[in-house]
Amino acid sequence: MNEEKIIDDVVELWKIICTYGAIDEKYYDKDLIKELKIALGGKHNESIETILSTNNISLEKFISEFFKVTKSFSEMLNGLLEMFEEANAYTSDHNINLEFNFNTSKCFSFDINHFKSMKEQVQKIEKEFVYLYISELVSWGLIDPFRKVTNWQSKITDIKAINWLKEYDENKWPKSLLECPQTGNNELDEYIVKVWNIWDIFLNECKRVFDNPNDAKAKRAENEEWPFYYLLLDKWPYIFVDNLFKFTYYFDILNEAEKLALSKKVIESLNEIFNYSSITKDKHKVWEKTIKEFLKLPVWKHRYELYSVWVCTEIMGALDKYNIEYNVIDGKLSFSFGGSHIASIVNSHPELQIWAELKTEWEKGETKNRKSRGKHIQPDYSLVVLPIEDVRSTLVVVECKQYKKPSRKNFSEALEDYADGRPESKVILVNYGKIPSKLIEKIESENKSRMLAFGKFIPRSTEIAEFKNQIITTIDKYYNSPGKTIISNYMLDTSEELSIILEWNEKPRDLDLSLIIKDVNDSMEISYKNSGKKEQFPFCEYKVDVRNGFGPEEIIISKWLNKDYTIIVHNFSKEVDLQASSARITLRQGIKEYQIDIANNSENGEVWEVGIIRGSTGELVQLNNIVKTFNED
Structure with missing residues (x-):
């Protein structure tokens, strides 16, 4: 029996990664290679092989840095598994099949248990190899x-x-x-x-x-x-x-x-x-079979395709305050180039659906001379209300880009075409790599105000919060209009104590958190004017009045009453408008948290109406409104 080969040369290891991992240094993996060169102490115009040789990089050091720059990949797996497990609840055999059919040449599938094992294998390898470096x-x-x-x-x-x-x-x-x-x-x-x-x-x-x-x-x-x-x-x-x-x-x-x-x-x-x-070049050995097995995993080989599916997990994350029902058919959740109904929001009227690759007619397709699109447009994701055939029913379009060679022209055309073909929709473009500077600013289109672009959109990206905020703000605005309803599924536990926490930027110096407790007979306010005590009726306590920015200010509800609790924030010092405060409310019960960020598209005013909690049920009704003055009625 042949003994398994040991890799003890770092350059040899890199060549194996390039060969078996299909590393595309010129295009798809260009940003990854750039980060790796910096991490290894090299220059942008040097090859990885040169850097490894001249800088005397150890195996441990190289493996550690490689897994750090590819960390977003394993973090995507976490998000994907979480979404798949949620979808898994909608099938009786609890092992749904996940099918990815992005085009005829790249179709692959696996069941959720297989996906879990791949994720565990990736993280086990990462942990073992990275451990070698940080332990010392x-x-x-x-x-x-x-x-x-x-x-x-x-x-x-x-x-x-x-x-x-x-x-x-x-x-x-x-x-x-x-x-x-x-x-x-x-x-x-x-x-x-x-x-x-x-x-x-x-x-x-x-x-x-x-x-x-x-x-x-x-x-x-x-x-x-x-x-x-x-x-x-x-x-x-x-x-x-x-x-x-x-x-x-x-x-x-x-x-x-x-x-x-x-x-x-x-x-x-x-x-x-x-x-x-004390790390030395030959202190640890790397088994060639282990590395090759990792690089051959479907989740690694198809990492570019899985990126667009990971973006779907962030869309679902934006909608998590609603009751999401996944469209699992015959034990299968499908992401298909031919169009897939991924999920629906229960208790929405008209019903809100999430689609992958929803194709609709495009009147200007021929005049625009877009060979790749023709008479139809087909963005990666569409958040659409019934009837889905009506192009004006789309509320949000999300297009994922991982061009081999990204260009301003490609990005601009995608934004223009989807904004034109879905005339009522917010159009959001996300890219794994960078976005050209002033991309939207340089687009000549009357639809420019409906376009957004986020670059370096990967796990832990600072852009994710604003991406989610844009989606939920658009959805809430639509359903706040007459004749439309959508019910939040976020419920607080009225048997547990609740902390309501306000935080914001350095300015304005003084924001004030208030809680209005009301029923048909009376109304009372807990704030810096009337701090209350947890042990006394109405069993609420205001903690600290912060007057130098940032917060936190906090109100605790220790015992729930059969009343409505309205959360209000006042701009007391007014150095800047509320919109510029980046204020947010966190509702915390034990380890469970729910965050509400101040809306960016609200009118100017001195009061932020955050939301109402029904003390009888724990239901949270979000308002997220900025008004000139608060009216209890």
Whole structure:
């Protein structure tokens, strides 16, 4: 029996990845290759082979960086599996078949259990290989270069970091998505990103092993041998975030000469840590079979096609406050080039449906001379009300792009044609890579106001929140008109305490959170004017009046009454309009959260009507309106 081959040469490993992983360096994978070159310390005009050879890159280092730059791929699998499991509830055999037929030459399918096993295999390989690299680098030494140079004036102003630390303090794995802070010094920022990636991998490993930060203490006996146990016990992830964000604040207030000296000092300290690591070129071996099995997985081979399906998961995420019913037929959920009815929103009138590749006639097809479209248009996704044949029934179009060679012309034509062919629709284009600058601004069309484009649209992208906001704002606006109804399925548990949390930007300095509690007989208000107590009627308490921006302000409902609870936000200081505040309300019950972002297309006014909670049932009725003054009636 032949012994399985061991790869001990990093250049050989890269050649195997290129061959078996179908890496397209010139087109589809161009951005991935660019990120990998930077991560390996190379230049854009050098080949990967040259960088690996001249920089003496270890196998562990290369594998770690490769899986980091392809991390969005495995994160897409998480989103896809979540959507498939939701769809799985609509079939009796609980193992639906997923069919992807993007065109006649690229048709593939698998059942949900097969998909789960592939996802687990991908993440197992990632964990094993990346582990080799971070195991020797995660230490207090990664924090010291930032901690030792700041002073008592250092503070954190980033609201996401503040919220992240607050959630960690509450013994929760934070749901807030943090972005790596930057200093503006390019060389220093490269090192900060490098350290941040190590922290991110470490945090994900902690979350894999433990249910919450304090779980490590509770399960000491069974986990003390885990290599990062004591670092987690000493709050290493928390202290890292706290010190890094304080450092970037401190760096920002220095003069240019001080910044230059400090960046040099920090880079030298970090280099000592990376150089001191005992990782050597031959310390670990890589089994060729393991790598090839990963690269042959259908979910990797068809990663470009799966991207457009992942975008569908973000569409569904935007609609998650409604009751989504997937269109599973004969145990199959289909994504077909010929047109597929993916799902419907229950309790919507007229019914809202989500379609993939819905084809409709296009009157201007011939005059526009678009050879690829002809007399019809067929966007990737359509959010459409009945009757679906009427082009004016489409509310939102989402087009996914992964051109081999993206161009302004391709993007512009897609936006123009879909906006023209679906005359009442918001048209959203998303791209895996970058979008040309001022793309929509340079389009000459009367439909420009209905077009949006999002580049680098991948998991964890900052664009995802606005993408979802645009979809839900469009849907809510349509159903708020006379004769149309759509019922939110978000229900709060009236047997549990509820925290209503308001957060916003630095300005306006003073937003005020209020809760109007009302029935047919009386009305009362909980706010900074009347803070109430959790133990006394009406069993609500206002916590803190924040007057210097950011928040959070909080109202707690400890015991529910058979009344309506209306959530209101007042712009007290008025330095900027409410729309510019980026205000959001979080409804929190235990580990369950629901977030409402302030609408971007509202009228100017001093009051944000957030929504009404029915105390009798827990039903949330979203208003998301900005008005001049609040009228209880």
